[in-house]
Amino acid sequence: MKKSLLALASSLLLSLPLQVSAATEVTWWDFLGGGDGVRMKSLIEQFNSSHPDIKINASTLEWGVPFYTKIQTSAAVGEQPDIMTYHLSRFPLAVPSGVLRPFSAAELSSVGLGPDKYFPANWEAANIGGKTYGIPLDIHAMVLYYNKDMLGKAGLLGSNGLPKLDGIANFTSGLKKLKANGAEYGVSLHTAGGSSVWRLWYSMFNQMNGAQFMSGNQVCPTDHCEKVTSQIKSWIDDELMSSETEYPDSIALFTSGKAAMHFNGVWEVPTFTDLAKNNKLGFEWGAVRIPVMYDKPATWADSHAFAVPHSDRKPISQEKLKAVLEVIAWMNKNSLFWATAGHIPGYKPIVDSADYKKMEPNATYAVLAENAAFDPKSKIAGVASPIYDSMQNFIVPSINGQLDPAEAIEMMKETLEPQIE
Amino acid sequence: MKYKREEVLYAVVLVAPFVVAYLLFLIYPTIYQLTLSFQKAPLIGPGEWIGLDNYVKLYNDKLFWRALRNTGVFVLWTVVPNTLLGLLFAIMVIRHRPLLQAIILACFFVPHILPVTVVTDMWTWLLSKQFGIVQEVLDYFEIKRISFFTSRNWAMPMVAFITIWWTIGFNIVLFIAGLRNISPELYEASDIEGATKFQQFRYITWPLIWPVTALVLTLQLIFQMKIFDQMYLLTGGGPFNSTLVILQLVYNKAFQGNDGGYAAAISFVLFVIILLTSVLQYQVLKRQDD
Amino acid sequence: MSHRISNFLLSALTAIFAVAWIFPVYWAIATSIKHEVDVTAENTALLPTDVTLHEYVRVFQESNILTWYVNSFGTSIIITIIVVVISMMCGYALSQLNFPGKQLLWWMVLASIMVPTTALVIALFVLVADFELINSWAGIILPQVISPVCVVVFKQFFDAVPRELREAAIIDGAKEYQLILKIYFPMNLGITTALAIVTYIGAWNQFWWPFIMTTQEEMFTVTIAISSVQDAFGVRYAREMALTVLAGFPVAAGYLLFQKKVTNALMMTSGIKG
Numbered sequence: 001m002k003k004s005l006l007a008l009a010s011s012l013l014l015s016l017p018l019q020v021s022a023a024t025e026v027t028w029w030d031f032l033g034g035g036d037g038v039r040m041k042s043l044i045e046q047f048n049s050s051h052p053d054i055k056i057n058a059s060t061l062e063w064g065v066p067f068y069t070k071i072q073t074s075a076a077v078g079e080q081p082d083i084m085t086y087h088l089s090r091f092p093l094a095v096p097s098g099v100l101r102p103f104s105a106a107e108l109s110s111v112g113l114g115p116d117k118y119f120p121a122n123w124e125a126a127n128i129g130g131k132t133y134g135i136p137l138d139i140h141a142m143v144l145y146y147n148k149d150m151l152g153k154a155g156l157l158g159s160n161g162l163p164k165l166d167g168i169a170n171f172t173s174g175l176k177k178l179k180a181n182g183a184e185y186g187v188s189l190h191t192a193g194g195s196s197v198w199r200l201w202y203s204m205f206n207q208m209n210g211a212q213f214m215s216g217n218q219v220c221p222t223d224h225c226e227k228v229t230s231q232i233k234s235w236i237d238d239e240l241m242s243s244e245t246e247y248p249d250s251i252a253l254f255t256s257g258k259a260a261m262h263f264n265g266v267w268e269v270p271t272f273t274d275l276a277k278n279n280k281l282g283f284e285w286g287a288v289r290i291p292v293m294y295d296k297p298a299t300w301a302d303s304h305a306f307a308v309p310h311s312d313r314k315p316i317s318q319e320k321l322k323a324v325l326e327v328i329a330w331m332n333k334n335s336l337f338w339a340t341a342g343h344i345p346g347y348k349p350i351v352d353s354a355d356y357k358k359m360e361p362n363a364t365y366a367v368l369a370e371n372a373a374f375d376p377k378s379k380i381a382g383v384a385s386p387i388y389d390s391m392q393n394f395i396v397p398s399i400n401g402q403l404d405p406a407e408a409i410e411m412m413k414e415t416l417e418p419q420i421e
Numbered sequence: 422m423k424y425k426r427e428e429v430l431y432a433v434v435l436v437a438p439f440v441v442a443y444l445l446f447l448i449y450p451t452i453y454q455l456t457l458s459f460q461k462a463p464l465i466g467p468g469e470w471i472g473l474d475n476y477v478k479l480y481n482d483k484l485f486w487r488a489l490r491n492t493g494v495f496v497l498w499t500v501v502p503n504t505l506l507g508l509l510f511a512i513m514v515i516r517h518r519p520l521l522q523a524i525i526l527a528c529f530f531v532p533h534i535l536p537v538t539v540v541t542d543m544w545t546w547l548l549s550k551q552f553g554i555v556q557e558v559l560d561y562f563e564i565k566r567i568s569f570f571t572s573r574n575w576a577m578p579m580v581a582f583i584t585i586w587w588t589i590g591f592n593i594v595l596f597i598a599g600l601r602n603i604s605p606e607l608y609e610a611s612d613i614e615g616a617t618k619f620q621q622f623r624y625i626t627w628p629l630i631w632p633v634t635a636l637v638l639t640l641q642l643i644f645q646m647k648i649f650d651q652m653y654l655l656t657g658g659g660p661f662n663s664t665l666v667i668l669q670l671v672y673n674k675a676f677q678g679n680d681g682g683y684a685a686a687i688s689f690v691l692f693v694i695i696l697l698t699s700v701l702q703y704q705v706l707k708r709q710d711d
Numbered sequence: 712m713s714h715r716i717s718n719f720l721l722s723a724l725t726a727i728f729a730v731a732w733i734f735p736v737y738w739a740i741a742t743s744i745k746h747e748v749d750v751t752a753e754n755t756a757l758l759p760t761d762v763t764l765h766e767y768v769r770v771f772q773e774s775n776i777l778t779w780y781v782n783s784f785g786t787s788i789i790i791t792i793i794v795v796v797i798s799m800m801c802g803y804a805l806s807q808l809n810f811p812g813k814q815l816l817w818w819m820v821l822a823s824i825m826v827p828t829t830a831l832v833i834a835l836f837v838l839v840a841d842f843e844l845i846n847s848w849a850g851i852i853l854p855q856v857i858s859p860v861c862v863v864v865f866k867q868f869f870d871a872v873p874r875e876l877r878e879a880a881i882i883d884g885a886k887e888y889q890l891i892l893k894i895y896f897p898m899n900l901g902i903t904t905a906l907a908i909v910t911y912i913g914a915w916n917q918f919w920w921p922f923i924m925t926t927q928e929e930m931f932t933v934t935i936a937i938s939s940v941q942d943a944f945g946v947r948y949a950r951e952m953a954l955t956v957l958a959g960f961p962v963a964a965g966y967l968l969f970q971k972k973v974t975n976a977l978m979m980t981s982g983i984k985g
Contacts, residue, residue: 027927059928062939074926076465076679077840081927097679192550192571242551244568251553252751280748312466345509394660402573402660405889411661431887432810439862440816446854447823450834457833464833465840476802502891513725516718522862527970528729531736534966536916536934539959543739546948552739552751586732595981640981647829649964650918654938659714667828668919675833685833692830699825 023055024323027086029071030085031063032304035270036244039341047330054323064195071309075099078313083324086134088125088303089375090382095128101310102131107321117348124373126305134305135328136346138338141301141372142199142364144187144291148284150260154181162364163261165291168231175240178260181196184263184314188239188259190250191400194392195383197302198230199331199393200263203290204228206373214376220409221418229398236399244400257282263290266342269361275338287342287361289368302383303346306331344369380419390415451692458686463679464648475686477704485687487662488670491577495648495666498581506585507592512626514593515600526597530590539585541654548579576664578654584651588644592637599633600626600710639702646695667691723982725728743767743952750948761830775928778956786921787853787914793856794910795903802865803895807877817866823859832923841926846930851921855914860980861906861964868899905976908969912962912979 001223032040037060044056059081061067068090074080086094095101115123118136121417126134144163147401151157154177158164175186190196205211211224216389220226235241242253254262255275262268266287275281290299295336308316316324331338335345337364344353380386390412398408458475462468498692514525532540548555550568559566568581607625616624649668652658658665658673667687675684743766745759749762760855770776804810805817816922828835835854836845844850880890892948922935937958966973 057929060940061928065677066939070734070926072679073464073676074845076463077845077926078843079926190567237645244550244571246549246551249549253551256751394658396571397573397660400568424811427887428808429810432804432808432813435804435808436810436816437801439857442797442853442857443819446838447828447831448856450831450838451826452835454831454834455838465837468910475866488752510725510728513721513728515902516721517725523970525725525729526974527967528733530974531733531963531966534912534916534962535736535959536962537918538934538938539739539955542937542951543735546736546742546952547738549948552948554755557755563826586735591977591981594977598978636981647827649829669754671830671832672923675836681833681837688830688833694825695827695830703825704796 005161009098023053024319025071026054026056026083026320026323026327027081028056028058028083028327029067029081029308030058030060032060032085032267033063034267035274036341037265039270039338043331043334043337046334047327050175051326051330054326056327066390068384072097072099074258075309075311076313078311080311081307081316082308082316082320083138083327084307085304086307087383088122088134088136088305091125091128091305092132092377093379093382093385095133096379099309100133101302101308101316102133103135103308103325105132107325108132108135109359111321111325113325113332115188115328117332118346119348121372121374122303122346125303125377132336134307135332137301137304137306137331137335138343138346138390139301139369139372140343141299141365142290143264143266143287143299143342143368144289145254145262145264145268145272145285145287147254147257147260150178150181150183150257150283154178155261162286163291166293167291168267168293171291171293172235172240176238177237179240183260184258185242186259187261187263188242188245188250188253189263189320190245190247191236192244192246192396194388194390194396196247196250196264197390197396197399199265199386201228201232201391202291202373202375203298203300204293204337206300207292207294207296209295214378214420217417217420219413219420226405229395229408230335233399233401233405237401255281266344266362266365269342289365297368297371298373299367299408301369301374304343305346341390374391382417386416386419446555451511454685454692455689457492457682458689460682461687464675464681464684468682471682477682478683479686479690484662484665484670488665488667488687489690491662491664492646492648492666494577494665495581495652498516498578499584499645500638502581503585503589503592503641504637508596508630508634511590511593511596511600512622515597518647519639526590526593529593532587533590535588537650538654540583541651544583545655570656571658571660573663576660580651580655580664583655584645588641589649592641595633595637596630599630603629617689635705639698639705643695643698643702646691646698735867739952742949742957748948749945755800763958766950767957769950769976770953770957774954775936776933776954779923779933779936780931780961782848782851782930783915784933786848786932787911789848790852790914791907791911792854793852794858794861795907797856798858798861798906799896799899799903802862803869803891805862806866806869806876807895810936820859820862828854832919835920836923846925846927848930849926851930852931854920855917858910861910864902864979868902869895871896884976902979905972905979908965908973909976909980912965913975915962929953 028044030040037300041058048054048056061070071080071084072205086100091100092376104255105114113135119139122136122139126132126136146163146370148157151163154174156163156165156174156177165174178186189200202213205213205224205228208224208227211222213220213225215221232241236243242250242259245253250262251264251268253259256274269287272281272285289297308321315403332347335347335350336353339345339350339356343355343360344362344366350356375381375387382388393415394403394408394412397403398405438505457468459470459472460468461471461474510529514522514529517525529600547553548569550556550566567575569575603626609626611621646669647668648666649672652664652666653669653672656664658669668691671691674680674687678688719808741757741759744762744764746761746763746765749756749759801820805813805820839845839850839854842850844853876894877890880894917932918934921932922939925931925935928936928940937954
């Protein structure tokens with residue numbers, strides 16, 4: 001026993017320094033919390049253990065403005081990471097500011113990545129001015145989570161076991177029935193946060209015929225903006241939707257059975273999967289595409305992409321770039337596990353695989369991809385963009401009853417239009 | 422005056438570290454930031470001389486005036502209540518026996534030594550709209566739940582209140598020191614003459630404690646003008662910029678907007694305001710000493 | 712009689728205020744030792760019934776808190792040592808020695824008490840970036856080493872030492888360095904520890920500067936990490952409070968241990984007759 005311990009210790013001592021000196025260290029930053037974070041950490045561990053020559057050192061920073069501020073500041077002083085996650089919606093804003101380093105076709109093909117492996121819309125979003133600035137990892141959207149027990153009790157489940165909530169009047173009366181049947185709220189949403197409100201707001205907005213968020217130098221040229229804002233506000237006014245709710249609270253309202261349904265991104269799928277698996281969720285849950293409330297189906301969507309920050313001070317070395325490309329390719333090819341975090345993989349071979357096609361609840365809401373509404377392609381759009389700021393500053397107070405919707409839209413126009421140029 | 426060579430040599434060695442640090446981290450940044458404010462420049466990298474343009478832009482920037490006003494409002498919300506409550510608590514604490522006094526004082530003082538992030542985390546949890554215990558107190562009194570940090574009416578006063586909660590211990594300590602310096606004989610004499618508690622406060626405590634009050638007021642004034650941390654962590658400047666303060670604007674412009682020159686101009690205005698206030702404070706305190 | 716009643720009422724009122732004031736701290740601790748499920752349950756219990764340290768274990772297992780602790784302790788201790796040493800040296804020279812420029816230096820020290828270094832953040836950031844010290848301990852430490860207040864306190868302390876002591880020692884043939892190391896510096900141990908404790912607490916609590924200049928998680932101090940690093944779980948109040956308690960504990964414990972010293976030092980540095 002003693003001997004084997006000694007042998008083990010000495011072999012460890014011998015192997016450690018060797019490994020450390022041989023491996024290329026890759027600094028990785030992401031903003032992935034929730035079930036996303038758990039899944040990604042596990043993918044990184046798998047990568048590290050299967051690649052002795054590369055070691056990913058990962059940090060997770062606060063999502064949104066803080067993350068993108070740190071990226072910009074660190075790139076300016078040459079302290080940027082080698083690889084980072086980045087929202088495709090933000091590329092039109094990021095590329096002109098010079099914070100992204102483009103990949104050459106040769107670099108991409110060296111690890112077998114190229115346009116033919118991705119959905120055209122997704123790939124194009126990562127390409128600006130003929131250059132590829134990022135590699136999509138996934139497409140993620142907002143969905144409607146629901147408590148099967150409560151919906152069943154309120155008679156809102158169809159014969160196929162899925163919720164019957166299409167049509168705005170029908171959806172609202174559904175919320176009322178849920179409340180009448182003992183739910184504190186029909187549905188919960190992170191109503192204190194501009195980002196979450198934008199996801200629902202923009203989904204509903206795009207469901208209306210003739211609605212266009214931006215046209216030329218104008219924001220909200222039609223009255224659709226006000227209509228959506230007033231609609232969400234009326235749910236909150238009638239206490240059908242939770243008001244001024246923070247992100248974790250919006251989830252807790254659903255998991256504790258106080259809210260019968262919950263609007264959130266697909267990335268919270270693992271939260272509920274894990275809770276259900278550990279018998280900590282007192283009900284059966286499901287997730288479906290956001291109901292068609294207006295004229296046509298539409299769901300807000302965005303993509304996580306991998307990108308390399310550009311820095312004048314300290315550009316990435318060839319050695320690290322090679323390692324980074326290998327990381328990106330591996331992550332894409334192993335994104336079936338990433339899909340268990342609710343996402344639709346960006347890498348087409350995985351999407352086409354049989355394993356993915358039978359994954360639940362992904363399969364149920366897979367139809368949303370056909371009507372995905374991506375953020376406007378503009379430098380005022382995307383995560384942590386002026387549009388997100390305006391949502392936080394004007395629309396959030398408005399739906400929570402602090403600001404008249406018409407006034408809020410007017411203030412949003414005043415703020416955003418001068419920034420379009 | 423003649424200097425001894427050896428003494429001067431010792432002096433040079435002794436003051437050198439401080440002086441070097443002083444020049445490098447105080448004088449140089451002050452000059453650098455002033456020159457940066459006359460340039461159109463990114464945060465890092467060369468800029469272009471544009472004279473007073475940044476200051477002209479500042480003068481016409483509604484957001485700047487708003488941030489200045491918000492900073493002023495925050496100072497009003499914190500400085501006077503913090504000082505008066507500090508005095509009140511000090512008077513209440515000092516009446517007790519030493520051991521009890523130490524325990525009560527610790528209750529008021531512990532928040533002051535906590536990091537700001539710990540303070541904001543605690544209060545975020547306490548006030549959470551859905552699960553905060555404060556909301557349950559509101560429920561008990563059948564008051565509608567309040568989302569303190571996203572409400573236009575509540576955000577600023579709430580951050581001010583939390584700031585008072587955090588920093589009052591320090592003021593209490595200063596006041597207790599001041600109160601101990603007031604001779605007990607004065608109170609005994611007035612007791613004999615049949616003065617009421619209020620009269621004692623009005624004619625003995627208040628005038629004699631005034632130097633400490635003035636000190637606390639001015640220290641608070643300068644400290645609170647530099648508000649950023651709690652505001653950033655609790656409201657981030659919202660809702661609709663109603664809690665956007667000067668340093669938050671500097672942070673937004675420099676580190677999010679990469680507009681180093683303009684941010685330098687904004688922070689220089691704050692720099693001058695605080696400096697002027699400090700000079701004023703010095704004058705006030707000097708007059709007291711005379 | 713009525714006197715006694717009003718006295719009692721006042722004491723009761725004081726107690727109520729004191730308890731209310733400390734309640735948020737209590738509540739954070741109480742939450743941190745509950746089960747996550749109980750935290751969001753109906754009917755909040757003021758006393759945790761089923762105590763667990765589970766969330767603390769998870770914080771240690773799943774976050775880099777040990778790294779952040781090392782950064783916080785390391786930078787705070789180094790800042791404290793540098794501040795105390797260079798302030799003491801400078802204060803001694805200003806008090807005991809004659810040298811050209813002495814008056815000017817004294818004026819500069821006094822004037823710099825009024826300079827708001829917080830507003831110099833852009834220049835400091837650029838300076839530290841030019842030295843390539845972003846994301847390093849040196850970068851966190853250096854802008855925090857000037858403390859004019861400490862210089863003033865030390866000078867006043869040395870001023871109060873009778874001149875005869877110095878003259879007698881010189882007559883006995885003592886050299887300047889012997890005076891410093893054997894007589895002057897050891898005599899102010901009390902003041903030195905007091906200033907050290909206050910500097911240490913200040914450095915530990917510093918938010919603005921490390922928040923601006925550290926961009927990598929492994930360089931974060933505890934103080935900024937608990938607000939900048941994303942948590943990996945949706946509902947996590949118990950865990951967040953566990954992290955919060957851990958971040959505040961080292962300074963809170965320091966205060967409770969050295970209560971008298973801390974309050975005295977704070978009064979000294981606040982310029983009560985500065």
